[in-house]
Amino acid sequence: MQTRKVYQEKGYMNRTDYLGSLAEKYGVAKERVFALADIYEPVQDFDELVEHVRDMAGRQYCNNTMQCTVKGRISVPLSFDNP
DSSP states (O other): HHHHHHHHHTSSSSSSHHHHHHHHHHHHHHHHHHHHHHHHHHGGTTTHHHHHHHHHHHHEEETTTEEETTTTTTEOOOOOSOO
């Protein structure tokens, strides 16, 4: 299979190995990276997919206490009230 060869040329065993490495590199859950990979074609794995994973890694995620975290640090609590 030609696609597999592309991954091997870049140092990965296959697409699964590459996706796991991408998740680890950017600190994004593997499940999220694999879900994104289902949206993209394998030919997009080294450009569009990487950009999307980078964006995901850089976003702020809020938990149900309405505090945002950035790479594990809690920042200012969110408020939807006008001051």
